[in-house]
Amino acid sequence: AQSVTQLGSHVSVSEGALVLLRCNYSSSVPPYLFWYVQYPNQGLQLLLKYTSAATLVKGINGFEAEFKKSETSFHLTKPSAHMSDAAEYFCAVRRYFGNEKLTFGTGTRLTIIP
Amino acid sequence: NAGVTQTPKFQVLKTGQSMTLQCAQDMNHNSMYWYRQDPGMGLRLIYYSASEGTTDKGEVPNGYNVSRLNKREFSLRLESAAPSQTSVYFCASSDFDGTLTEAFFGQGTRLTVV
Numbered sequence: 001a002q003s004v005t006q007l008g009s010h011v012s013v014s015e016g017a018l019v020l021l022r023c024n025y026s027s028s029v030p031p032y033l034f035w036y037v038q039y040p041n042q043g044l045q046l047l048l049k050y051t052s053a054a055t056l057v058k059g060i061n062g063f064e065a066e067f068k069k070s071e072t073s074f075h076l077t078k079p080s081a082h083m084s085d086a087a088e089y090f091c092a093v094r095r096y097f098g099n100e101k102l103t104f105g106t107g108t109r110l111t112i113i114p
Numbered sequence: 115n116a117g118v119t120q121t122p123k124f125q126v127l128k129t130g131q132s133m134t135l136q137c138a139q140d141m142n143h144n145s146m147y148w149y150r151q152d153p154g155m156g157l158r159l160i161y162y163s164a165s166e167g168t169t170d171k172g173e174v175p176n177g178y179n180v181s182r183l184n185k186r187e188f189s190l191r192l193e194s195a196a197p198s199q200t201s202v203y204f205c206a207s208s209d210f211d212g213t214l215t216e217a218f219f220g221q222g223t224r225l226t227v228v
Contacts, residue, residue, distance in 0.1 A: 009154060034216060043118075043204060043219040044157075090156060101147060101172065102206075102217055106156035 002027040004074075004091045006105035014113045019063075019078040021108050023091030026072065033074045034092040034102070035065055044090065050074060061085070086112045116140050120205050120220035127195040127227045135190040135223050137205030145208045146188035147217065148172075148180060150201040157204065163188055195227045 007022040025031055033050040048059025055067045061084075065076045076089060091105040121136045139146065144165045149157040149172075159172030161180040169180050177199060179191045188207075192199060202224050208217040 006156075036219075041222075043221045044206075045219075046216045049216055101145075101159055101162050102208075103159070104149075104157040106154060 002029075002031060002093045002095055002103055004033075004093045004103065004105040006089075006091050006108050008108055009106065010109050010111065012111040012113055013081045015083055016080050019076070019081045019085065019110065021076040021089050021091075021110065023065075023074045023076065023105060024072050025074060025091075025093045027093060027095065029095050031093045031095065033065075033067065034094075035059065035063070035074075035076050036090045036092060036104075037061075038088045038090065038107075040087075047076070047089070081110075081112050083112050083114065086110055118205055118207055118218050118220035120203075120223050122223060123221065124224050125226070127192075127225065129195060129197060129227060131195050132191065132193050133195065134192075135203055135205075135225075136187070137189065137220060138187045139205075139207040139218070140186065141207060141209070141218065142185070143207035143209040143218075144185070146182065147206040147208075148178075148188070148190045149204045149206065150174065151204060151222075152201050160190065160203075195225075197227045199225065200227045201225060 035047040036044040050067045058064045092102045147162040148160040163182040166185045205220045206217040
């Protein structure tokens with residue numbers, strides 16, 4: 001079985017500061033990993049995904065994430081936070097093989113301080 | 115460019131009433147999912163359908179039934195609603211065909227059971 005753990009249910013950063021949202025995964029087989037973003041009263045939108053092609057993955061809106069197998073981590077970063085980044089962020093995992101379902105973390109709510 | 119469409123967007127039910135949440139996708143995906151989102155718990159899988167004609171239980175299936183009507187449509191039924199089923203429900207679709215595509219989400223149905 002696979003799972004993800006998101007450390008920190010709430011994160012606050014100042015506008016212009018580094019954003020770091022943490023995600024650790026557990027999987028018995030090579031995983032696919034995803035970060036989704038949810039703006040208030042909306043559905044989930046894909047930010048980026050890891051598919052084993054490259055360990056550093058760039059996504060939309062200036063976000064990126066690095067897959068570190070030795071640390072079983074897939075942390076999300078952005079060099080400079082913008083007010084529009086305020087949202088809830090979800091890490092998700094699925095198995096590499098087969099038609100498997102996505103398993104989500106509990107989410108991290110990001111607040112940007114002006 | 116509809117993607118995944120859910121109806122209704124909002125619903126209030128009395129305890130014991132029944133209702134069906136509708137979901138349709140126009141991306142020709144094989145897999146469809148129903149999740150519920152509750153504060154602090156992320157998204158939890160209720161049921162999923164890996165292909166037309168098949169359905170499987172997810173993490174929290176009790177109190178729900180599903181029907182994969184055809185490749186496009188996947189409905190979720192609450193036979194006797196309970197206050198514990200107050201939640202935001204998301205339908206998603208995907209097609210993990212080796213090259214991998216992410217899951218696409220609808221805008222959600224906000225359900226309140228009183």
